[in-house]
Amino acid sequence: MVERREQETTELGERIFMDCRLDNISTSSPSAKRNPPSAIFPSNVVVGIVPLVAFKDVPDHEKEKLLIAKLNHCCFIFDFSDPDKNSVEKDIKRQILIHIVDYVSTETFRFTESAIATCCRMFMENLYRTFPPRYRTAKTNGRENEEDPPVYDPAWWHLQIVYELLIKFVSSTSLDETIANKYLDHIFISRLLELFDSEDPREKDCLKIVVQKIYTKIVSLRPYICKSINNILYTFPFEKQKHNGITELLEVFGTVISGFEPPLKEEHKVFLCRTLIPLHKPKNLGSYHLELTYCLTQFLEKEPKLSSTLINGLLKYWPVTNSQKEVMFLSELEEILETASAVEFQKIIFPMFRRIALCLNSFHYQVAERALLLWNNAHIVRLIAENRWVILPLVFPALERNIREHWNRLVLNATQNVMKTFTEMDEELFLACQSKFEEDRKLQETMEEKHRMTWENLESAASVSKLCV
Known part of the structure; x- marks a missing residue:
């Protein structure tokens, strides 16, 4: 199959190559104006090597030159906004890219420094680009970038194979880390991470693999990769709130966090507090919430005592007008x-259960029901039971108001179950809270009646004064 593909491309290339030669011959007189170099054969190819030749047709000592010629040839970028423009040339480039992937996949292939340098140049020429304005559409509704139809890059016909080659490149056992460091530098990594803002999900999937491979293979780049991702995530909630790759960047960083060794370094805790927790702020949290939660739970696995820090962070960014969040x-x-x-x-009982009490009384039934479901968790119920003297007085008024006033039957049933749980925990405390609630309710009614009478007296006095005037 590969040989047939190479043969078809070679025949097509030979025809175009002969056409180019005829054009040059017809304009070779001194008075004739020379045509510009053909796009099929850019001027930067290795002299004497035709990139359309198949690898099997050259001796072993010429194969590296042919590889570099093919890579240089693929540095030429085509415009995919018009599918009919340069269609033949686009097909030739695609076939050459496939040949390169097939060649570097062979067991005997080894990356030399020349091949590494040319590969990196070809990657930069093809992948690093500025996205058009349509890629920058603002996401104003918080739920839900995943509901928006994905935008597919028309150049994926070439980009897919370039990414396939890049993955093989960074995965190759013959890639020397010392040499690779010269070309996979900070600029290369920064530009690579910028591509996560693409709206094409296929590209972002490839980028995840590439970054994870580089992070695993080239140890010296790990600090810079972490710092660069941190910078993107840090600026997102405070400055941009528009980025198409937060989900994928969090996936990448989730694998990084899983490799942290306890006890965590101070810089890791700073990253948690200053970068990850503020990611709860944007309206489009729903598009990356699962990945963010995974990162946070990874931190907790490494250092469980961070739970109070995380909960305080949640309470700080708690949404009061967005029920889905x-x-x-x-x-x-x-x-x-x-x-x-x-x-x-115990460190966060008071602020946490004050917030839970507000959620219990929410007229959005999903919020109230989700808050009540906390009592279905055995570990949480055990913690509540150990601190029931503090917790029950905080939540009892909310539970009682649900019984008396809430409109949703599911919420009423769940509230009754929670009340039953508290009764079984400590009936004496439950009755004391119930008595206190009745006292407070009667006192509130008395105060309301007093306020009503005061206003009636003021209105009467105002009416009398008006008549006297």
């Missing part, structure tokens, strides 16, 4: 509490 926050809160120790739990 509130449901996500409650789900994340449950995951964090599952790993919380009794000591860490």
Whole structure:
């Protein structure tokens, strides 16, 4: 199959090559104006090597020159906005890219420094580009970038094979780290990470693989990769709030966090507090919430005592006008509490259960129901039972108001189950809270009646004064 592909491309290339030669012959007189070099054969190819020749047709000592010629040939970029423009040339480039991938996949192939340098140049020429304005559409509705139809890059016909070659390049056992460092430098990495802003999901999937391979293979680049991703994630919630690759960047960083060794370094904790936790702020949290939660739980696995820090961060960015985000926050809160120790739990009881009480009384039934589901978690119920003297007085008024006022039957049933759980925990405390609630309710009614009478007296006095005037 590969040989047939090479043969077809070679025949097509030979025809075009002969056409180019005839053009040059017809204009070779001194008075004739020379045509510009053909796009098929850019001037930067290796002299004497025709890039359309198949690898099997040249001796072994010429194969590296042929590889470099093919790579140089593929540095020419075509315009894919018009599918009919340069269609033959585009097909030739694609076939040459396929030949290169097939060649570097052979067991005997080894990357030399010349091949590494030319490969990196070809990657930069093809991949590094500025996305058109349509790629910069603002995502104003918080749920949901995943609901938007994906935008596919028309140049993927070539880009796909370039990415395939890049993955093989960074995965190759013959790639010497010392030599690769000269070409896979900070500029290369920075430009590579910028490509995560692409809207094409296929490209971002390839980028994830490439960055993870580079991070694993080239140890010296790890600090810079982490720093660069950190910079993108850090600026996102405060400056841009528009980026198409936050999900994928968090996936990459999730694998990085999983490799951290406890105890965590101070710089890792700073990254958690200053970069990851503020990612709860943007409206489009739903598009990357699962990946963000995974990163946070990875931190908790390494150092469980960070649970109070995470919960305080959640409370800081808690959404008060976005019910869908509130449901996500409650789900994340449950995951964090599952790993919380009794000591860490006690640190955040008051602010956390004040917020939970507000969620219990939410008229958005999904928020109220999700808050009530916390009592279905055995570990959380155990922590609540150990601190019931503090927690029950905080949430009892909200539970009682649900019983009396909430409109949703599911919420009513779940509230009754929670009340039953508290009764079984400590009936005496439950009755005391119930008595206190009734006292407060009667006091509130008395105060409201007093305020009503005061206003009636003021209105009457104002009417009398008006008549006297």
